[in-house]
Amino acid sequence: MLAALMASISASAQSYWIWQRDGERARTHKHENRAAYSVRFGWGGMPYPYADRFETGRMISWDYYDIVSESRIAGAYQDTYGSVMSTGAFTGDFNWNAGRFINLSATMALCPVWSDRIDGVTLKKNGSDFGMAISILPNIRIMYCNTKKVRVYSSVGLGLGFYPGFKRCEAVCGEFQFNPVGVEVGRKWYGFGEIGVGTLYSGGRIGVGYQFGKVRRNHR
């Protein structure tokens, strides 16, 4: 009876050791087959409320002279603008699979913003204003799952923004983006989706990516 029990325990331990070893090999195998780099193209919305920087800063100014200007007859007839529109941010990422738990990437985002220009005297549309919010953000990605087929991560990025065509903005502004959850699914070509908040977008981002290169094999 005792011999049977010992044999059973021994067999279980051996099975467990084999399961562990194979699992580790499999995980190492998956890890070692990760692609080294990837590029992604996506779209994110809702865009940051750029309207304040684009056209409308004057309207919410509490500057005394702005208020006086608004109160004068000339202020009632100055050219104005219609609703501010945007497509959301079109983004491109380059990602370096630096480690099993950490990835580094750089994101460039272009967010077109436009509005109708309104003639202050006729109150009719007489053209449009167009601007582009350009953001460049280095990101760090924390990988919760990092296999060739599925990747789950959080990311945070800090960078700079440039605003050609914007009327109420500094030439260069600080930018940030925090994405608590992102998922990539696919091998060479893959799709991705993430949720986040920041100056690139607040809400979600979706897109496609392409992986290439191989992570150098680990010879431990």
Place this chain on the structure above:
Amino acid sequence: MKKFLTLMILGISLTSCEIYDNDNWVRRHEDRIRSIASNLYTNYGRGNIEGMDACIKIDDYIKADDGGKKDSRFSDIGYFATDNRYEIGNYYKVYPDGKSIMETGAVWECINGYSMIRIECIGENEWTITPSTKVTEEDYFYSYMKPEDISYSAHAELVSKDTSMFCRWKYSVEGTYTEDSTYSARFSAEDLEFWWQESSYHGTVSYSLAASGIFEAVFRINGKDTDRCVIRNKGTDWDQTVTRL
């Protein structure tokens, strides 16, 4: 992949969106016109009558005997400053000319936060009102309508005055506010009536200047009429209509 791209393009098309709603530019323009017309009315309609009304009360105070002066509320809040100027708080500055304002030919001036007027008695209970000649820069520091931009002539008639000195007025005015060589506004009112209306709020009685009749302002760009704003008085309230010309 094609499906994915199609879905993505569809998603972008559907979600291209308004990030700031500003399609109400006509209403915003009208609000500005209303605001400027209100200022013209407050300064050269109601404000002139308030100044006129104060002058009548001060005239009564000056004419009163010592007992009457003592009983008057002006004995607490008003005083004669130098150059025979009478001041009520820091708000009213009244310049009597030595004659009673009820006397034909009397010329008084009154400056308050809204209006700066020169009053000339032209007959029994009738006055013409024109811009004051005694205005200093500090009198209009907070106003963007500078005295040199304003010209007008008004006629005020004292319809009745009760024992509590509450006056009822008939008032007409015609004038121009010229902001610069491009922008101006003509304003006018015919036979506006003003009176003091009693109101009570939580047991506290107060008196507000009420009115009936129409005050109109026509806005002009390079001499061409562009907008008309009509203010219809309804007691202590009024409504405004803006019409494009």
